[in-house]
Amino acid sequence: MYVKVKVPATSANLGPGFDVAGLAVTLYNTFAFELTDGPLEITGCPEQFANEDNLTYQAFKKAAKQVGLEYHNVKIHTKTEVPFTRGLGSSSTCIVAGIVGAYALMDRADERKEILNLATEIEGHPDNVAPAIFGGMTVSVVEADYNVTTLSLPVKHDYRFVALIPPFTLSTEKARSVLPEQLERKDAIANVSHLALMVASIINGYDHGLKLGFKDRFHQPYRGQLINNFFPIMECLEKDEGVLGAYLSGAGPTIMALIKAEDTKGVVRIKDELGDLIKGWRVEKLELDTRGYTCDYL
Numbered sequence: 159m160y161v162k163v164k165v166p167a168t169s170a171n172l173g174p175g176f177d178v179a180g181l182a183v184t185l186y187n188t189f190a191f192e193l194t195d196g197p198l199e200i201t202g203c204p205e206q207f208a209n210e211d212n213l214t215y216q217a218f219k220k221a222a223k224q225v226g227l228e229y230h231n232v233k234i235h236t237k238t239e240v241p242f243t244r245g246l247g248s249s250s251t252c253i254v255a256g257i258v259g260a261y262a263l264m265d266r267a268d269e270r271k272e273i274l275n276l277a278t279e280i281e282g283h284p285d286n287v288a289p290a291i292f293g294g295m296t297v298s299v300v301e302a303d304y305n306v307t308t309l310s311l312p313v314k315h316d317y318r319f320v321a322l323i324p325p326f327t328l329s330t331e332k333a334r335s336v337l338p339e340q341l342e343r344k345d346a347i348a349n350v351s352h353l354a355l356m357v358a359s360i361i362n363g364y365d366h367g368l369k370l371g372f373k374d375r376f377h378q379p380y381r382g383q384l385i386n387n388f389f390p391i392m393e394c395l396e397k398d399e400g401v402l403g404a405y406l407s408g409a410g411p412t413i414m415a416l417i418k419a420e421d422t423k424g425v426v427r428i429k430d431e432l433g434d435l436i437k438g439w440r441v442e443k444l445e446l447d448t449r450g451y452t453c454d455y456l
Contacts, residue, residue, distance in 0.1 A: 160192035161262040162454045163255045166447040167240040168247030169414050170285035173372035173405035174352040179297050182289035182447035183319055187251040190235040191259035202236035217256025217280055225264045243327040245408035250286035253277050258451055267453040279304040293450035314363035316419040323412045323440040333409035336380045345375040365402050372403035385411040387435045394431055400424055
């Protein structure tokens with residue numbers, strides 16, 4: 159018997175919701191776990207990650223200890239769709255899958271709150287792991303000892319997410335290194351108000367509030383300097399009346415644009431408008447994943 163865990167990509171921060179807000183989209187990484195008496199075996203990933211430092215294995219090992227799973231070793235096979243270090247939660251898929259794999263082998267795969275707390279402890283913040291676990295759009299608060307309160311937002315309208323994925327990477331460590339240690343009061347107030355407007359607009363279907371709601375003063379002005387063409391791309395998306403809002407996905411460098419589901423030519427229009435600004439970039443039209451991770455026994 160082995161366990162297969164499928165985890166959606168995630169898009170975190172949603173502009174002003176730094177380390178707080180995130181959503182899951184229809185792009186997936188799949189992981190298979192099988193206990194073995196032989197050596198550790200990790201396949202389907204680049205060779206430099208096929209060892210004991212593998213993030214999925216580290217999460218599996220920590221979760222196994224927490225749930226009392228006794229084993230000699232494990233085989234892990236990965237199949238990836240989520241691009242690495244592009245701001246779409248690839249590391250979160252590894253963490254969530256490793257934890258769920260261990261929990262599933264103890265018939266505890268549905269203990270999502272406990273899985274969330276452990277995933278947040280490993281990741282350091284819940285903005286990516288929460289939607290990967292619960293699906294949909296989430297906001298989270300972390301208390302002492304990584305006790306996380308997460309709520310899923312009821313999304314009133316049907317949206318599509320246009321992911322503009324560049325051919326270059328940006329490490330989270332580098333993206334965090336450029337952030338200011340302190341934020342001016344006016345900027346802090348702006349971010350709180352934008353986040354509140356964004357959440358209220360999503361819940362109430364007030365699409366006109368999203369462009370302003372996704373604006374951010376905490377991380378995007380600084381991280382944008384690390385991303386080629388970020389500011390002209392955002393300016394172009396701002397002018398497109400069919401784009402409801404746009405933001406830097408996670409730590410970047412992927413940029414996410416929100417359009418209505420009925421805007422069937424939105425992707426073509428965006429690609430034409432941006433032209434050479436996104437030359438060599440991959441453009442993906444995604445939907446909101448509402449399930450979070452899934453687990454099957456095979």
